[in-house]
Amino acid sequence: MNKGKRSLKKARLSQTRDRFQHRMSGNTSFNEGHRHRYSGITGPAINGQGPRHFHRFRQLTRFADGHRHLLSGKTSVPIRVSDSTLHRHDIIIESIKRV
Numbered sequence: 001m002n003k004g005k006r007s008l009k010k011a012r013l014s015q016t017r018d019r020f021q022h023r024m025s026g027n028t029s030f031n032e033g034h035r036h037r038y039s040g041i042t043g044p045a046i047n048g049q050g051p052r053h054f055h056r057f058r059q060l061t062r063f064a065d066g067h068r069h070l071l072s073g074k075t076s077v078p079i080r081v082s083d084s085t086l087h088r089h090d091i092i093i094e095s096i097k098r099v
Ligand SMILES: [Zn+2]
Pocket: 030, 032, 034, 036, 064, 065, 067, 068, 069
């Protein structure tokens, strides 16, 4: 039952029920003049679980204008959510591929 205790502690660091990942969603906007919605889950924490960790992600957007995109990038380091032990991240998109 040691393992279960440890999971619980880590769960408090995350916004999601999952121990190491975050739910992410948003809208992309491009110069092309249309938007794509995306939502999904980030990858696991990199750089430990502390104040310097970040996550990588790869996310397919919804269709718009007859196509969609594969987004990939990473998050910022954690941002404390005030009045709670949760944290969140800003999303840094590094590449957008039309698929
Ligand atoms: Zn597009």
